Amino acid sequence: MARAKPKVAFFDFACCEGCQLTVVDSLQTHLELLDAVDIVNWREASSRRDEDYEIAFVEGSITRPEDEERIEKIRAQAKVLVALGACAHTSCINALKGLHPLADVRRWVYGDRADWYDTYDVRPITAVVEVDAVVPGCPIDREEFVRVVKALLVGKKPPIPDYPVCVECKLKGNVCVYFLDPPRPCLGPITRAGCDAICPTYGDACEGCRGLIPNPNENAMKEVLAEAGLTVEEMMSRITMFNAGHASGSEEWEGED
Amino acid sequence: MKIDVHHVTRVEGHGNIAVDIDKGEIKECRFDVVEAPRFFEAMVRGRPYNELNHITSRICGICSVGHSTTSVQATEKVMGVELSEQALLLRKLIFHGEIIDSHVLHTYYLAAPDLLGVDSVIPLAETHRGVVERALRIKKLSGDLCAMVGGRHTHPCALVVGGFTHTPTTDELEVMHARLVDARADMDATVELFAGLEWPEFERETEYVSLHLDDEYAFIDGDIITSDGFSYPPEEYRKVTNEECVPSSTAKWTHHNRDSYMVGALARINNNFDQLHARAKEAADKLGLEPVVTNPYLNTPAQVVEMVHCIEDAIRLSEELLARPVQPEPPAEVEVKAGEGVGACEVPRGILFHRYVYGDDGACEEADCVIPTNQNMANLNHDMEALVPQIKGRSKEEITLLLEMLVRAYDPCISCSAHFLTVEFV
Numbered sequence: 001m002a003r004a005k006p007k008v009a010f011f012d013f014a015c016c017e018g019c020q021l022t023v024v025d026s027l028q029t030h031l032e033l034l035d036a037v038d039i040v041n042w043r044e045a046s047s048r049r050d051e052d053y054e055i056a057f058v059e060g061s062i063t064r065p066e067d068e069e070r071i072e073k074i075r076a077q078a079k080v081l082v083a084l085g086a087c088a089h090t091s092c093i094n095a096l097k098g099l100h101p102l103a104d105v106r107r108w109v110y111g112d113r114a115d116w117y118d119t120y121d122v123r124p125i126t127a128v129v130e131v132d133a134v135v136p137g138c139p140i141d142r143e144e145f146v147r148v149v150k151a152l153l154v155g156k157k158p159p160i161p162d163y164p165v166c167v168e169c170k171l172k173g174n175v176c177v178y179f180l181d182p183p184r185p186c187l188g189p190i191t192r193a194g195c196d197a198i199c200p201t202y203g204d205a206c207e208g209c210r211g212l213i214p215n216p217n218e219n220a221m222k223e224v225l226a227e228a229g230l231t232v233e234e235m236m237s238r239i240t241m242f243n244a245g246h247a248s249g250s251e252e253w254e255g256e257d
Numbered sequence: 258m259k260i261d262v263h264h265v266t267r268v269e270g271h272g273n274i275a276v277d278i279d280k281g282e283i284k285e286c287r288f289d290v291v292e293a294p295r296f297f298e299a300m301v302r303g304r305p306y307n308e309l310n311h312i313t314s315r316i317c318g319i320c321s322v323g324h325s326t327t328s329v330q331a332t333e334k335v336m337g338v339e340l341s342e343q344a345l346l347l348r349k350l351i352f353h354g355e356i357i358d359s360h361v362l363h364t365y366y367l368a369a370p371d372l373l374g375v376d377s378v379i380p381l382a383e384t385h386r387g388v389v390e391r392a393l394r395i396k397k398l399s400g401d402l403c404a405m406v407g408g409r410h411t412h413p414c415a416l417v418v419g420g421f422t423h424t425p426t427t428d429e430l431e432v433m434h435a436r437l438v439d440a441r442a443d444m445d446a447t448v449e450l451f452a453g454l455e456w457p458e459f460e461r462e463t464e465y466v467s468l469h470l471d472d473e474y475a476f477i478d479g480d481i482i483t484s485d486g487f488s489y490p491p492e493e494y495r496k497v498t499n500e501e502c503v504p505s506s507t508a509k510w511t512h513h514n515r516d517s518y519m520v521g522a523l524a525r526i527n528n529n530f531d532q533l534h535a536r537a538k539e540a541a542d543k544l545g546l547e548p549v550v551t552n553p554y555l556n557t558p559a560q561v562v563e564m565v566h567c568i569e570d571a572i573r574l575s576e577e578l579l580a581r582p583v584q585p586e587p588p589a590e591v592e593v594k595a596g597e598g599v600g601a602c603e604v605p606r607g608i609l610f611h612r613y614v615y616g617d618d619g620a621c622e623e624a625d626c627v628i629p630t631n632q633n634m635a636n637l638n639h640d641m642e643a644l645v646p647q648i649k650g651r652s653k654e655e656i657t658l659l660l661e662m663l664v665r666a667y668d669p670c671i672s673c674s675a676h677f678l679t680v681e682f683v
Contacts, residue, residue, distance in 0.1 A: 018318020046377030096300035113502035202408030203422030
């Protein structure tokens with residue numbers, strides 16, 4: 001018996017839309033996804049705009065009162081709301097603006113016209129409405145997105161790893177970037193896996209874009225840093241690049257004490 | 258008649274068209290950017306120099322290679338970093354990958370549905386399966402090219418100050434070279450498809466602004482030139498951009514010699530046509546593009562011409578890399594210095610500037626990013642003001658479609674510009 005295909009919508013708030021583009025790219029290798037769902041609302045890719053949807057994928061962070069109203073409407077309509085990517089999950093780099101006084105931030109960008117533009121402290125979607133699932137990362141990983149969609153279609157909670165990037169990096173047989181000369185401050189030991197350790201695989205250090213794992217092993221992290229001659233301060237600076245927001249997925253991480 | 262397109266679809270980000278025609282008199286005619294401002298220039302303050310490319314890459318998911326390249330260029334100018342020849346070749350190669358990727362997205366996925374009378378590319382998967390499969394194939398090729406060099410296309414992790422943290426292997430380059438050569442057939446079919454489409458008629462001459470190099474079609478670096486005969490080094494970009502805030506828009510507007518100017522593929526082919534690859538010139542001929550082209554709707558076929566050029570130049574670059582042959586090479590060492598530097602690149606939507614000021618500790622003290630979409634906002638609005646009187650007698654649906662198509666022709670990237678876009682027909 002054929003069941004009606006679930007109606008899917010995509011929305012975005014403050015972000016670069018790179019995660020929706022990754023969704024477009026996932027179609028290159030998974031065109032079958034289009035047979036499994038009915039995309040009824042996707043401003044970036046289509047002029048079709050139905051408000052009758054069941055699954056909403058939402059990218060971006062909330063930065064203005066008007067955004068809050070819009071996400072609440074989406075929440076009220078969607079049976080399943082998925083936070084798509086780091087901006088929706090943890091605020092991503094959008095939260096960096098919160099490291100400065102808001103008045104300065106507005107003046108630096110818009111000068112004496114600052115009051116023309118509404119803005120307040122950034123929050124991820126996860127901090128404004130209840131979400132049913134998240135797809136972490138900046139940008140999201142294409143294959144993980146496909147796994148999430150498949151899980152949702154069979155009514156299961158998407159399998160997001162809670163172990164660190166180091167696990168995937170080891171499985172790939174990479175040389176640890178802490179052994180490079182000079183060693184690089186990699187956040188792999190405390191960052192949520194699921195990206196197939198892409199940055200260390202390409203010689204860069206993990207930047208922590210997927211948020212921290214629950215209960216990161218602070219002592220082991222400090223030992224690794226000490227061995228590499230790196231300081232906790234260097235590491236904390238690096239952590240704030242993608243995790244300056246509060247909802248990093250790890251309330252336990254207390255920083256340098 | 259009031260036209261209020263609240264959030265134009267098939268563009269990147271949120272923009273509104275607002276038009277009000279009362280008894281034949283045009284009371285209002287605007288395109289506004291209503292994207293939430295993100296304050297990148299504030300986000301990067303205090304951050305170490307080696308994070309700037311990773312942070313500013315996040316301005317845009319479509320042109321993140323462009324932002325990364327412009328960003329590292331600005332930082333390299335401050336720190337006096339010299340790139341190796343190999344790193345420069347790889348930078349050009351990944352840059353072509355992104356131009357192709359972005360242009361195939363715009364021409365096939367965003368613009369073509371209007372000309373084929375459908376809402377999106379999705380129904381085309383049934384009616385024009387071959388066209389969609391070709392688009393997906395070109396998109397995959399360009400994405401794979403970016404990933405081979407930069408680790409991934411969206412936010413390339415291996416593209417850093419001083420070069421790359423990863424080098425593609427000879428095997429990978431050989432496979433990519435073969436795929437690029439095979440893509441010529443898809444390019445021929447693309448030119449044929451777009452040459453068969455009918456574009457709206459509308460002419461309005463404006464000032465065309467782009468980078469220019471003496472020895473090649475400029476994408477990375479060069480001097481700023483304009484079709485009104487001006488030329489400036491990148492450091493003097495503010496003489497061209499003259500940014501100003503506009504109340505209805507979170508994107509700033511710019512103007513130079515006239516009340517607005519245009520950047521992007523059309524400006525580039527108008528200014529640098531002679532330097533296009535011979536096959537790209539043939540494509541331009543088939544598409545009916547003979548500079549100076551003054552119909553902004555033809556920015557879309559101009560992108561097709563650039564796709565052909567970039568495929569050909571990527572073939573040449575991969576041959577050059579294979580002939581060296583390519584060797585694993587760490588990024589150049591950076592000696593931290595204080596100072597100011599400007600990066601300038603021709604990203605898919607036009608000329609992009611990043612200016613940074615660094616302190617002695619290598620932390621960013623000040624930043625300014627001027628985005629192509631912002632630079633096009635005033636020109637798009639002036640196009641609308643010129644177009645609406647010519648079409649005001651037509652039906653509301655027709656006017657709306659022509660205005661939406663005009664907005665899409667500019668291929669605006671609104672996340673970038675917000676500092677950016679809304680179409681509100683009030």
